[in-house]
Amino acid sequence: MPLADLPYIGLNTVDTAGGAIASGVPSHAPSPHHQVYSSDLDADSDDEEDQATPERRRQTLRRIQQADRLRRISSRGYTYRALRWIRRRLLLIIIMLASSAIVLLHLTLRPIWLSKRMPRFGGLHRWEAFAIPGLVMFALLTCGLLARCILCLLDLVRARPRWFMRILRDSFHEYLAAIIFFITVDTVICNWWLDRIDAGAAPTIAYVKSFVTACYWILLLWVCKTIVVKIVERHVTSRQFRDNVDDMTYCDLIVDHLCCVHDMSRDAFLSGYREYRRQVFMDRVACVRDLNCSVRLQPINHGIWRFPSGEERIELSSQKEFRKAGEAIYSYIMRHSSNPTLTLDYWHTLFPANTLDLAERAFYVLFGFGDKQTRLTRTDFADAVVRFGKKRMELKGHLFGMQNLFALVNTTTTVIVVLCIVIFFISFVFNIELKEIIIGMSSVMLSIAFATSKSMQRAFESALFILASRPFQINDVVEVNGEIYRVHQIGFLETRFKDLTNRVTRLSNLVLSDAKIVNLGFGDHKAIVRIDLHVAINTPAEVIEAFRASLSTYATMNSASWQQITLICLNIQQCNSLQLLLKADTRFTWTQTRQINAARSALCTFVADQIAILGIRHEQPVQPIRVDDTQQLLSAPLGSAMRHRISLSQS
Known part of the structure; x- marks a missing residue:
């Protein structure tokens, strides 16, 4: 449930383990797992009904079944995994075994009826021709295992830089097995096994060899294109948003730690910090861009909110929600403090021992300053959390814009690479001159352009509207034909908006270019009612x-x-x-x-x-x-x- 719908109430502190109930007074309960706080948060009466909806029950049941399935798979061991691997590749194994059986039968027994039914294929013996399907299936099976071993080796080898090894692994993940297979077929079967076949007797063999060679070169070219685009995207994103992304990811870790401060959470903080250090830059970018900031809050009753030890969370998406969450966190971490204000010395006690540098960095990143004379009230802490949320939402919008930009770059490079691949494939496999290929492709592209002129015009006008006009950015509040939206995602042909009910609406960029758009986020103009x-x-x-x-x-x-x-x-x-x-x-x-809206409502009432x-x-x-x-x-x-x-x- 979003926090924006919760009314304002006072602070309540409840000890569900049977302890004291206080209002505005710190509680010294023995176990922080049982502490319940309200902190200006209220639960809606529809929460319990929402949690009991059929869709929510189905999601919970599906999550439990998936966890049980993973637990059963991990407990069955290597025998079950091997049998599952064989079952998924049963057809390939049957073809390989059948081909091997025919070859062994011919070499050992040499039956006359089998020799008559085994025709000679070019310069090959009969058994050599029947061994080709088995060799191909064997290469297909072993290349998959070899590709998996190479990818696992890339994970184990801690080579530098780690981000490049990560890009290399992700780029080769889907194509490495196919590349190894085509190289094996080309070097072993085509160049060694089928080399003795007479080209006049089997003219298609030359086309097969050229086709196999072209396949792995095309795959290598495609992987290189993917690697180059990812490296350029990382370099540009890192130069513009490196420090901000690192600070926002670290603040996510700090806010998550402050929601449950006790001895076990201190160990969890060290584990989370090690995971934070192991993350590559693009993983942090994905966390900030694709995930909302969430806190460990759980409503249990009207006006009562609990900080659970489990994984129950509430996502924060507005400044009001960040303020309420900041006030709740402040009340939680100050429950054992006799000082009404937060000091740097007390801040150090919230973190594990021997981590003063991490605590001071967190204090500086979250509040922007820090010394021993600093004293933060509840309002100061909430304002700092609001500033963090505002910076995070702004950074999220910029990262979405960068993602859309490189999606367009990736689409453009894909079109160019596919065009080059088609020219290379036709020229290499069928031995056609480049001049004839270009003339033929020009005719084909001209006919396609006439057939899809309206679609191309739509795409061209959409590109001009997005790249040249740039009427809005991610997270801008706009008014389109009298309706208020928030820009969710900008695409090449369409833009997605979120309305006031959080529903996603898709609008064509060609329609938007002719529509009346009022960008409420342009400049710092004051609103007039x-x-x-x-x-x-x-x-x-x-x-x-x-x-x-x-x-x-x-x-x-x-x-x-x-x-x-x-x-x-x-x-x-x-x-x-x-x-x-x-x-x-x-x-x-x-x-x-x-x-x-609040000021307008009060004015209308007056x-x-x-x-x-x-x-x-x-x-x-x-x-x-x-x-x-x-x-x-x-x-x-x-x-x-x-x-x-x-x-x-x-x-």
Whole structure:
């Protein structure tokens, strides 16, 4: 359940083990696992119903079944794994054994009926031709095992740099077995076994050899392309966001540690820090970009929140949620402190021994400063957590933008590499000149362009809209055709938005290029609230002035939200009521939607109360006012002054 829907309540501390119940007073319970805190968090009554929904029960049951399955597989040992490997490759093993049986039968017994049914194939003996399928299946099985051994060896060998070895392993993971297989078939079967076949007797052998050679060269070229793109992506991302990504990942570790501070959690912190050190840079980027910050909070009742020892978590996605979580964490870590403020010395006690440097780094990264005279209150701690959440969300948006950029780069390089692969394959396998290939491919591409002209136009306009115009970025709040969205993901042909109900909406970039888009995140422009009022035409001017004075007083009393409130009279022509425009300048930017909605709601309530107090009503007049600006040029005497005729007539 998102924390943004929880109302504000006071701090409650409950010891579920049968201890004291306090309000705002530190509790000295023996076991921190049983501490329950509220800290301005409240549980919704729908939580228990949401946890008991059929979909949630199915997910829980599926998770339990998967854990049991993994436990059974790990307990069965190597025999079960070997049998499972054989079962998945049973057809290949049968073909290999059948080919081997025929060859052994011919070499040992030499039956006459088998010799008659074994034709000679080119320059090969009969048994050599029947041995080819078995050799191919044997190479296919052994190359898979050899590729797995090589990948495991890359994991065991701690070569430097580790990030390059990781990229190398990930790039070869899907293609290494196929590359080894084609190289083995080319060097062993084609060049040694089939070398004695007469080309005139079997002309397809030359095409087979060329096809096998082209296959592993194509796979090697594809893997090299993948490695180059990943290296360039890592280099560019590291140069721009290295320090920020490291700090945000370290802050995730610190916040997770502060949610459950006890002796076991100190050991878990050291284990988590070692895992943090072992992470390569792109793994940290993926953690910040793809995962939200989560804390160990679990609602158990109205106003009561528990810090569990398990893996129950709540994801934080807004500044309000980060503030409430920060206040809860502060109350938790200060429960045994006699000092009402957090000091650097007490901060050291929250971390394992001999880790003062890690504690000081965490203090500096989270709060931006740190010395022995520093004293942090609950508000200071919550503000620091809010700043951390804001920086993390901004960094997440930048990383999503970088990912979309390199997705476009990867798509472009893939098209170029595929084009080169097709030209190389046709030229190498079928021995066709490059000039003829280019002429033929030009004709094919021209026909495809005519057939898909509309799709290509859509793709070209979408690319110009995203790359040249750049109307929004990730996490920007935009208004598209009157609907408020938050940009979730920007693609080459479409953009995905999240609405106020957290539903993902897909819109084509071609449609967006012609739509009315208001980016509420451009600049630091302050939001303006507009309210249109229609009052009776016979409302006295003194009442309007009193209403204006009350609005000015309201803006002064609520200066934290409003700069000024202006009241303007509009549309007195051809109307039967007086239209008042209430223009209120806020102190919030358009991205602060929660604060704007709260201030607008309070202002509307005040306006409604003032209308009721001042007795402003809407009364239908007998005749609506009609202002006639028609110039009576024909009826006016020459040289006379031109006058406007104002007539009160029934329209």
